[in-house]
Amino acid sequence: MKEMNASNKTNTVNVTKLLGTGLRHILLLAVAVIMAFPFYWMATSALKTNDEIWQFPPTFWPVDPQWGNYAEAWLQAPFGRYMANSIFVAGAIVICQIFNSAMMAYAITHMKFRLRGAFTGLILLGYMIPSTAVYLPSYIVLSELHLLDSYGGLILSNCVSVFAIFLVRQAFMQVSHELVEAGQIDGASHFRILWTIVAPLTRSTFTVLALTTFISQYNNYFWPMLITKDPDLRLVSAGLRDFFIEGGAYGLKWPLIMAASAFTILPLIVLFLVGQKAIMRSVNFSVGVNKG
Amino acid sequence: MIRRKWIKDVHALLFTLPALVPLTVFWLAPLVYVFYLSFTEWDFMSPEKPFVGWSNYKELFDNPAFYDALRVTLLFCAGNVVPTLVGGLALALLLNWKLAGSSLYRLLVFSPWVTPTVAVSIVWSWIFEPDVGLANTVLNALGFDSVGWLQDPKWAMAGVLIVTVWKSVGWAMVFYLVALKNVPSDLLEAAALDGANERQKFFRVTLPLISPTTFFLFIVLTIESLQAYDQINVLTQGGPSGTTRTLLYLYYQSAFESFNVGQASSVAIVLVFCCVALSLIAYAFSRKTVHYH
Numbered sequence: 288m289k290e291m292n293a294s295n296k297t298n299t300v301n302v303t304k305l306l307g308t309g310l311r312h313i314l315l316l317a318v319a320v321i322m323a324f325p326f327y328w329m330a331t332s333a334l335k336t337n338d339e340i341w342q343f344p345p346t347f348w349p350v351d352p353q354w355g356n357y358a359e360a361w362l363q364a365p366f367g368r369y370m371a372n373s374i375f376v377a378g379a380i381v382i383c384q385i386f387n388s389a390m391m392a393y394a395i396t397h398m399k400f401r402l403r404g405a406f407t408g409l410i411l412l413g414y415m416i417p418s419t420a421v422y423l424p425s426y427i428v429l430s431e432l433h434l435l436d437s438y439g440g441l442i443l444s445n446c447v448s449v450f451a452i453f454l455v456r457q458a459f460m461q462v463s464h465e466l467v468e469a470g471q472i473d474g475a476s477h478f479r480i481l482w483t484i485v486a487p488l489t490r491s492t493f494t495v496l497a498l499t500t501f502i503s504q505y506n507n508y509f510w511p512m513l514i515t516k517d518p519d520l521r522l523v524s525a526g527l528r529d530f531f532i533e534g535g536a537y538g539l540k541w542p543l544i545m546a547a548s549a550f551t552i553l554p555l556i557v558l559f560l561v562g563q564k565a566i567m568r569s570v571n572f573s574v575g576v577n578k579g
Numbered sequence: 580m581i582r583r584k585w586i587k588d589v590h591a592l593l594f595t596l597p598a599l600v601p602l603t604v605f606w607l608a609p610l611v612y613v614f615y616l617s618f619t620e621w622d623f624m625s626p627e628k629p630f631v632g633w634s635n636y637k638e639l640f641d642n643p644a645f646y647d648a649l650r651v652t653l654l655f656c657a658g659n660v661v662p663t664l665v666g667g668l669a670l671a672l673l674l675n676w677k678l679a680g681s682s683l684y685r686l687l688v689f690s691p692w693v694t695p696t697v698a699v700s701i702v703w704s705w706i707f708e709p710d711v712g713l714a715n716t717v718l719n720a721l722g723f724d725s726v727g728w729l730q731d732p733k734w735a736m737a738g739v740l741i742v743t744v745w746k747s748v749g750w751a752m753v754f755y756l757v758a759l760k761n762v763p764s765d766l767l768e769a770a771a772l773d774g775a776n777e778r779q780k781f782f783r784v785t786l787p788l789i790s791p792t793t794f795f796l797f798i799v800l801t802i803e804s805l806q807a808y809d810q811i812n813v814l815t816q817g818g819p820s821g822t823t824r825t826l827l828y829l830y831y832q833s834a835f836e837s838f839n840v841g842q843a844s845s846v847a848i849v850l851v852f853c854c855v856a857l858s859l860i861a862y863a864f865s866r867k868t869v870h871y872h
Binding site for chain 2: 326386388391394399418419422446528544
């Protein structure tokens with residue numbers, strides 16, 4: 288853009304640039320509206336009466352907004368419980384994964400031991416295996432351990448992630464061995480070096496890990512649904528899906544279903560707005576993973 | 580000396596245990612177990628699991644439903660991966676420019692990725708409602724006839740794919756934005772000095788330089804497509820008449836709806852095989868053609 292063109296062409300360049308910018312804005316605006324429209328549609332459909340929602344053509348803003356629909360939907364199913372379950376389980380998983388991936392990654396990057404190569408290979412291989420493929424045998428394992436239908440099962444079965452280990456390994460490889468050795472000379476144990484020197488240095492990786500893990504676990508549906516039958520243990524996605532099928536009989540109460548979807552999505556939108564920088568940064572780290 | 584080495588080994592192994600134990604119990608052992616189960620016949624209930632050799636695989640490869648599911652899976656992969664890559668790159672190219680409000684655009688396009696698949700699929704099933712849904716309203720306004728988005732075997736896959744691509748295209752875009760930022764501007768300037776036009780600059784310089792990102796996204800998106808479940812479950816449950824029943828959905832149905840554990844396990848092994856083969860092929864391919872800088 289800078290010195291690309293000679294100065295006598297500056298005028299034409301400015302015009303094409305202006306046109307280009309305008310065109311870009313129009314295209315991007317169109318895409319952004321299409322991308323965000325389902326959210327708008329959800330939030331406003333939730334405000335319609337049952338009569339209005341079945342009107343054709345649909346109204347773009349409800350004639351008489353039924354703000355009470357949100358409260359009514361909230362009370363029709365134990366959504367508070369579902370969300371608390373999701374937040375608790377996702378939070379516990381985040382803590383476990385941070386702990387065990389840091390330990391594992393530290394061992395395979397900064398400790399010398401005989402099986403190191405084998406472990407690294409195992410993690411690399413694990414990256415290729417689809418976790419959904421082992422749902423059936425994992426289900427049988429959980430039932431043998433009597434962990435079906437329990438918070439323990441929900442948390443333990445997700446408490447380790449090959450991807451998380453990968454991500455942390457990538458960050459730890461950037462930390463110099465000399466730093467670790469200096470710590471050892473000072474008499475610090477590996478455990479201490481890991482948590483007081485290496486982890487603080489790489490905390491942005493941990494932020495990314497915590498946010499992305501929390502989001503994916505909060506949203507998790509298939510696996511938690513398979514291993515729990517107790518309605519009290521339902522995570523928010525499964526709870527919403529039940530409400531969609533039972534409560535709505537496939538669409539008799541669309542405004543309430545839309546309201547319920549809206550408050551399910553809301554915490555994530557808030558989290559996303561707060562942590563967007565870190566979430567987008569996860570991309571940089573993942574690209575690094577690929578190169579490892 | 581030997582003793583010290585042993586101590587070091589044990590010390591390091593202790594560090595790996597918190598990850599290794601759950602990894603073994605919930606991932607490695609199940610992987611071996613599912614391989615074993617694929618050679619047995621079991622219904623979750625009976626105390627015995629008779630060994631039946633290759634018969635599950637023979638049955639699977641003789642079953643037309645398997646080939647239907649395979650075809651649907653390939654269609655789903657292609658229909659998700661190609662538009663997501665092309666769309667993500669196109670959006671990144673539009674945004675890779677000093678533009679007022681670009682961070683807002685980026686935020687809006689990326690936001691679907693963060694939201695729960697189940698919740699947004701429910702919202703989309705309302706948008707796809709055949710009589711008064713938004714999708715058909717827009718089609719009618721543009722002069723087209725209404726479509727049975729999730730009911731018509733011809734359109735159901737398109738409906739599921741729209742939701743899937745909508746959710747992942749912003750994610751791919753963010754990857755491409757990073758990649759485009761890393762393309763050295765002096766290379767592009769040099770190309771311009773040599774008389775390359777915009778199109779040539781894109782195809783000869785930019786595209787090869789961002790190929791590691793394309794490669795990475797291709798793998799991740801394909802493996803994700805092979806595992807897609809949530810949106811299919813909410814939108815179509817594999818129907819109408821099996822047009823959205825992927826291999827994973829077939830696996831789920833034979834395991835947890837028909838309780839045919841052996842049969843389901845053989846599908847799982849096929850899935851694992853697909854993912855590993857794909858990763859290895861892509862890896863070998865990348866050694867030859869992908870440019871790392």
